[in-house]
Amino acid sequence: MSQRFDVIIIGAGGAGLMCAMTAGQRGRSVAVLEHNDRIGKKILISGGGRCNFTNLDAGPENYISSNPHFCRSALSRYPAGEFIELVRKHGIEFYEKTLGQLFCKHSSRQIVGLLEGECRDAGVDIISECKVNALQGDNGFQLQTSLGDFECESLVIATGALSFPKLGATDFGYRVAKQFGVPIVEPRPGLVPIIPKLGDGSPWPFIELSGISISCVASAGGQSFRDQLLFTHRGLSGPAVLQVSNYCRQGETFALNLLVDETSTALLDDARQSRQTPDRWLEKWFPKRFAHAFAKQFVPAKPMAQMKQTDRERLVKQLLEWKLIVAKTEGYAKAEVTVGGVDTNALSSKTMECCEISGLYFIGEVLDVTGWLGGYNFQWAWVSGHAAGQMV
Ligand SMILES: Cc1cc2nc3c(=O)[nH]c(=O)nc-3n(C[C@H](O)[C@H](O)[C@H](O)COP(=O)(O)OP(=O)(O)OC[C@H]3O[C@@H](n4cnc5c(N)ncnc54)[C@H](O)[C@@H]3O)c2cc1C
Structure with missing residues (x-):
């Protein structure tokens, strides 16, 4: 029955x-x-x-x-x-x-x-x-x-x-x-941690930053989210990254603005006059571990004022519009x-x-x-x- x-x-x-x-x-x-x-x-x-x-x-x-x-x-x-x-x-x-x-x-x-x-x-x-x-x-x-x-x-x-x-x-x-x-x-x-590649396709080099959280605006597919991002032992998570994961698939690009309240002009002016090395200069805004790893990855270790203008511009561009590629995600498990x-x-x-x-x-x-x-x-x-x- x-x-x-x-x-x-x-x-x-x-x-x-x-x-x-x-x-x-x-x-x-x-x-x-x-x-x-x-x-x-x-x-x-x-x-x-x-x-x-x-x-x-x-x-x-x-x-x-x-x-x-x-x-x-x-x-x-x-x-x-x-x-x-x-x-x-x-x-x-x-x-x-x-x-x-x-x-x-x-x-x-x-x-x-x-x-x-x-x-x-x-x-x-x-x-x-x-x-x-x-x-x-x-x-x-x-x-x-x-x-x-x-x-x-x-x-x-x-x-x-x-x-x-x-x-x-x-x-x-x-x-x-x-x-x-x-x-x-x-x-x-969706709403999933991302394992990124750098914009030039090279593997993610920031595993040692696991645990660091910074505020940002993350953007993909025409949407932007202002919130925290979190470095993990494999890639990136945190609310801002989870949000953009809904808008980009494997192989697609997302962008991070790590200094939302700064402008390119102001940052370049400041950098041009700074006697600090890039890691110390970045410590103004970021945790020390992040500042060191980011500077080491993208620019030579010489005082900002002595650096080539193109290097300063590259660093500022990475800070304001850091383009990353989704290598893969953490999948349905996460x-x-x-x-x-x-x-x-x-x-x-x-x-x-x-x-x-x-x-x-x-x-x-x-x-x-x-x-x-x-x-x-x-x-x-x-x-x-x-x-x-x-x-x-
Ligand atoms: C870790 C985590 C945290 C989250 N936190 C939030 C939050 O804070 N706020 C928010 O808005 N959303 C959150 N979400 C998303 C939210 O949980 C889901 O969107 C929501 O639960 C979906 O509801 P649902 O009833 O459609 O599905 P589910 O909640 O998945 O319910 C489906 C049910 O169907 C049952 N089922 C599946 N297959 C069968 C079957 N063959 N036979 C019988 N039963 C079956 C499952 O066991 C389950 O009980 C979170 C998700 C996760 C994983």
Whole structure:
């Protein structure tokens, strides 16, 4: 005997749980099937354990998609304020860290508790450690799972994407899309540390700077982000670099401005008059280890005033527009999100339902909608889950 529900949601992450509670509140019978032993694992580890659960300023311009207008309708119908109201209702204390980014004051566990509590109150069945072995769409949907057979009228795929496989990420959503003929925009790791090459193609020489953080503006693909960059034992990370990783692929160029508040003219004037060697001159702005390694890499060790003008110009150019190439990234193991995914051209932007397959919905990160760093990805999970939850 199959267990029958109006709605089955596969995946108990942010999007799936939001969809479940919304549909449950409408009186639909809802089951969420999750293959992990616990729900919301990504929420638990997010934001360093404090979940950056939304961004006050989330708008379509903060998302990347090959169909950039798709997210507009759902975002406008479930603005950040709606989720904040829910957070307040549950007595969860939060604070704005920077740039509209809202974090829990205490723990991400509170956000999972909120979603679980709302689902319970709405009568949703959350079924963990349930593996879906096969599914068919024939006058509704039929699922064969490790816990028996299920049937439903509406099926929602909320299984996330490929980043962080150790938390249970799978390609399940893409396989379902293929099974039903829904196209996929090629996925790749996003918000991911970059292993760069220098502009001339030579290997990254700054491994010994691991641990140093400096502020910068990082730019790629027409977008710029002012934030910190972090030297790692393999390359570059930190919020500014994670942000630009969404905008450049392997082999493409990104640029760093390491002295955002200086101009080329002022720096060249200062350099021309300085008796300091380049490493000491750079110490005015940067940590000593960085100043020494950067100077050694790019200019001769002689007083700035005695250096050839072309050498001074080269150094200043590197400081203000340091062009680097993406040799590779740290991949899905370290990527916070996946760029690309189920092609939104095949879906209704109001409901997340497939245009060609009645009753089949895709929500959350499995879709080709990727947010910036800063709470935008959870906002998309809430927004898309809410949109589908109102229709299923
Ligand atoms: C380290 C890290 C930190 C992050 N921090 C933030 C942050 O602070 N703010 C922010 O906005 N975003 C953050 N993100 C991104 C954010 O976590 C995701 O965008 C968001 O969780 C996506 O929600 P989702 O529900 O679509 O997918 P997921 O959260 O990935 O949920 C999908 C669920 O489906 C389950 N599943 C997968 N395959 C199957 C299957 N075959 N059968 C059954 N279940 C399955 C998974 O186990 C999982 O529970 C972070 C990501 C990472 C990796």
